[in-house]
Amino acid sequence: MSIELGHFTLVLAFTMALVQMIVPILGAQLRNETLMRVGEPASITSFLLVTLSFLALTSAYIQSDFSVLNVWENSHSAKPLLFKITGTWGNHEGSMLLWVLILVFFGALVAVFGRNLPLSLRANVLGVQGAISSAFILFILATSNPFARLDPAPMEGRDLNPILQDIGLAVHPPLLYLGYVGFSVAFSFAIAALIEGRLDAAWARWVRPWTLAAWAFLTGGIAMGSYWAYYELGWGGFWFWDPVENASLLPWLGGTALLHSALVMEKRSALKIWTVLLAILTFSLSLLGTFLVRSGVLTSVHAFATDPTRGVFILGILMVFIGGSLALFAWRASTLTAGGLFQPVSREGALVLNNLILTTATATVLIGTLYPLLVEAVTGDKISVGAPFFNLTFGPLILPLLIIVPFGPLLAWKRGDLQAVSQRLFWAFGAALTVALIVFVLIDRTSVLAASGIGLGVWLVFGSVTDLVVKSGFGRLAPSVALSRLKGLPRSVFGTALAHAGIGLTVIGIIAVTTLETERIAAMAPGESVEIQGYSLRFDSLRPFTGPNYTEDQAHFSIKRVTGREVGQIVSSKRLYTARQMPTTEAGIRTLGFSQLYVSLGDRTPEGKLVVRIWWKPMVTLIWLGALVMMTGGTISLFDRRLRVGAPMPHKARPRMQEGRA
Numbered sequence: 001m002s003i004e005l006g007h008f009t010l011v012l013a014f015t016m017a018l019v020q021m022i023v024p025i026l027g028a029q030l031r032n033e034t035l036m037r038v039g040e041p042a043s044i045t046s047f048l049l050v051t052l053s054f055l056a057l058t059s060a061y062i063q064s065d066f067s068v069l070n071v072w073e074n075s076h077s078a079k080p081l082l083f084k085i086t087g088t089w090g091n092h093e094g095s096m097l098l099w100v101l102i103l104v105f106f107g108a109l110v111a112v113f114g115r116n117l118p119l120s121l122r123a124n125v126l127g128v129q130g131a132i133s134s135a136f137i138l139f140i141l142a143t144s145n146p147f148a149r150l151d152p153a154p155m156e157g158r159d160l161n162p163i164l165q166d167i168g169l170a171v172h173p174p175l176l177y178l179g180y181v182g183f184s185v186a187f188s189f190a191i192a193a194l195i196e197g198r199l200d201a202a203w204a205r206w207v208r209p210w211t212l213a214a215w216a217f218l219t220g221g222i223a224m225g226s227y228w229a230y231y232e233l234g235w236g237g238f239w240f241w242d243p244v245e246n247a248s249l250l251p252w253l254g255g256t257a258l259l260h261s262a263l264v265m266e267k268r269s270a271l272k273i274w275t276v277l278l279a280i281l282t283f284s285l286s287l288l289g290t291f292l293v294r295s296g297v298l299t300s301v302h303a304f305a306t307d308p309t310r311g312v313f314i315l316g317i318l319m320v321f322i323g324g325s326l327a328l329f330a331w332r333a334s335t336l337t338a339g340g341l342f343q344p345v346s347r348e349g350a351l352v353l354n355n356l357i358l359t360t361a362t363a364t365v366l367i368g369t370l371y372p373l374l375v376e377a378v379t380g381d382k383i384s385v386g387a388p389f390f391n392l393t394f395g396p397l398i399l400p401l402l403i404i405v406p407f408g409p410l411l412a413w414k415r416g417d418l419q420a421v422s423q424r425l426f427w428a429f430g431a432a433l434t435v436a437l438i439v440f441v442l443i444d445r446t447s448v449l450a451a452s453g454i455g456l457g458v459w460l461v462f463g464s465v466t467d468l469v470v471k472s473g474f475g476r477l478a479p480s481v482a483l484s485r486l487k488g489l490p491r492s493v494f495g496t497a498l499a500h501a502g503i504g505l506t507v508i509g510i511i512a513v514t515t516l517e518t519e520r521i522a523a524m525a526p527g528e529s530v531e532i533q534g535y536s537l538r539f540d541s542l543r544p545f546t547g548p549n550y551t552e553d554q555a556h557f558s559i560k561r562v563t564g565r566e567v568g569q570i571v572s573s574k575r576l577y578t579a580r581q582m583p584t585t586e587a588g589i590r591t592l593g594f595s596q597l598y599v600s601l602g603d604r605t606p607e608g609k610l611v612v613r614i615w616w617k618p619m620v621t622l623i624w625l626g627a628l629v630m631m632t633g634g635t636i637s638l639f640d641r642r643l644r645v646g647a648p649m650p651h652k653a654r655p656r657m658q659e660g661r662a
Contacts, residue, residue, distance in 0.1 A: 006056025179218020406463025460504025
C-alpha cells in the first residue's frame with residue numbers, strides 16, 4: 001500500500017473531522033435535523049480514512065520500506081514480523097496515529113450504538129468528538145508526520161529500541177490508549193450536556209458504559225505495562241512511581257471516581273454537577289498524560305518525544321479543551337440542579353466518601369508528579385519526588401477507602417443501617433483476621449504490615465463474596481431458591497463483586513512481595529549453587545545463542561527443592577542487539593504457584609564469575625491476576641442490559657386474563 005495514500009487519507013480524515021465538528025453542533029443550535037444527522041456518516045468515514053492511513057504505515061513496516069523516515073528510524077529487515085508490526089506504534093509518530101485511530105473508532109461506535117440517543121444530544125457528542133479528532137490529526141500532520149520520505153532510501157534501518165521488541169508492546173499501548181481515549185466519550189457527553197443544559201439520570205446511564213469500557217481497558221493497559229517493566233527491564237520491580245507511570249494512574253483514579261459518581265446520579269439523581277466535572281477532569285488527566293509523555297519535559301524509558309515544538313502544540317490543545325471545558329462548566333453550572341438528598345450513612349454516602357478519597361489521592365499523585373517540573377521551570381533547580389513521598393501520602397489516603405469498600409454495596413440507598421451491614425460482614429472480617437494471624441505467627445512475626453496488609457486484601461475478597469451471598473439470600477432461603485436468585489442477579493452486581501475482589505487480590509500481591517520478598521546476590525561459576533527460600537538454584541552452563549537481530553549469552557539454571565526434588569529450569573541472558581549495539585538484560589522467571597523465582601544477570605567479576613541477582617517474590621502474580629479480575633468484572637458489567645446505551649429495558653407483556661376469571 002502506498003505511503004502517499006496513507007498521508008492523503010489522513011488529510012481527508014482531518015477535513016472530515018472538521019465537518020463532524022461544525023455541522024452537527026450547528027444543526028443542534030438551529031434545530032435542523034438534516035444537519036444534526038451529518039455527524040454519524042462523518043464519524044464513520046473519519047474512522048475508515050484513519051484506518052486506511054494506519055494500514056499504509058503498517059504495510060511500510062512489514063515490507064521494511066526504508067524510504068519512509070519513520071520506518072528507517074524504528075525498524076530493521078532482520079526484525080521478526082510481530083515486532084515489525086508492533087514497531088508501527090513503538091515510536092512517537094506511529095503511536096500518535098494509533099491514538100487517533102482509537103479516538104475516531106470511539107466516535108464511530110457512538111454513531112453506531114447511540115442511535116437511540118436524543119438527536120440533539122448525539123449531534124453535540126459527535127461534534128465534540130470531531131473537535132478532539134481534528135485537533136490531534138492536525139497535530140500529526142503539522143509536527144509528527146509518520147509518512148515523510150527519505151531520498152535516497154537507506155539499505156537498512158536503525159532498528160527499534162530493543163526494550164520495545166517484546167510481546168508487551170503488542171498489548172500494552174493499544175490497551176492503554178483504549179483507556180485514555182475512551183474517556184473522551186464521557187468528556188463529549190459532559191460538554192454536550194452543558195451545551196444543552198440538560199442533565200438527568202438518563203444521561204448518567206448513557207455515560208456509564210463508555211466510562212466502564214475505558215476504565216476496564218486502562219486497567220489492563222496499566223497492568224500490562226507494569227508486568228512488561230517487571231520482566232523486561234531486569235530490575236524486578238512492578239511499580240517505580242515514574243512520572244509517566246503516574247500519568248496513566250491519574251485518569252484511572254479519576255475514572256474510578258467517575259464510575260461511582262455516575263452510579264449515584266443514575267440511581268438517585270444526585271451529584272449531577274460533580275459527575276459532569278469528573279467527566280471533564282478525567283479526560284483532562286488523559287490529555288495531561290499525553291502532554292507529559294510527548295512534550296519532552298520528562299526523561300523516562302516510557303517517554304517518546306523530545307521536540308519542544310510538539311510540546312507547545314499539545315499544550316495548546318490542553319489549553320483549548322481543558323480551559324474551554326472548565327470555562328463552559330463555570331458558565332453553565334449555576335443552571336444545573338444539584339439533585340436528590342440522602343443520609344450520610346447510605347450507599348450514596350459511601351460513594352461520596354469514595355469520591356472524596358479518590359480525588360484527594362489523585363491530587364496527591366498529580367502534585368508529586370508536577371512539582372519537580374514547576375520547580376525547575378521557576379528556579380532552574382532539578383529535584384526528584386520518588387517512591388518515599390508517594391508511599392507515605394498515597395498509601396495512607398487509600399487505606400480508609402479499602403476498608404470501607406465492602407460496606408458500600410451492602411448499604412441501602414438513601415438511608416442505610418450500618419450495624420446490620422457490619423453483622424453481615426462478620427464472616428469476612430473473621431476470615432481476614434484469621435489470615436492476618438496466620439501470616440504473623442507462621443510466616444513473619446517481625447512484619448505487622450505484612451499481616452495487616454494481606455488481611456486487608458482478604459477482607460476485600462471475602463467482602464465481595466458476602467455481597468453476592470446476601471443479595472442471593474443464602475442462609476435465609478432454601479439453597480435452590482438462593483441459587484436461582486444468584487443466577488438472576490444483574491450482571492453489574494457480579495461485575496462489581498469481581499472488581500472489588502480483584503482489588504483485594506492486587507493488594508495481597510503488593511503487600512506480600514513488598515514485605516516478604518527475599519533477595520540474594522552471588523558471584524557464580526558453572527556448577528555452583530545458591531539457596532533461597534527453600535530452593536536450590538544451580539548454575540549449569542553459559543551458552544551463546546544467535547537470534548534474528550541479536551546475540552546473547554544464556555545462563556541455564558536448575559531449580560531443586562532443598563529436599564532434592566527437581567522443580568525445573570530457568571534461563572536468563574545478557575543480550576546485544578547488533579544494529580544499535582545496545583545491550584539488554586533478559587530476566588529468567590519461574591512461576592511456582594502464585595510466587596516466582598526471578599533471576600537477573602550482572603557483569604563478570606575479576607575472577608571470571610558471573611554476578612547473579614536472585615529474588616524470591618511471594619504472591620507477586622496476584623498483582624496482575626487481580627488486575628485481570630478487575631478487567632473481567634468491568635467487562636461483565638458492560639453486558640448488563642441496563643447499561644446498553646440508549647436502549648430501554650424490555651418489558652414482558654402481561655398475559656390477558658381469561659373471561660370469567662378473576
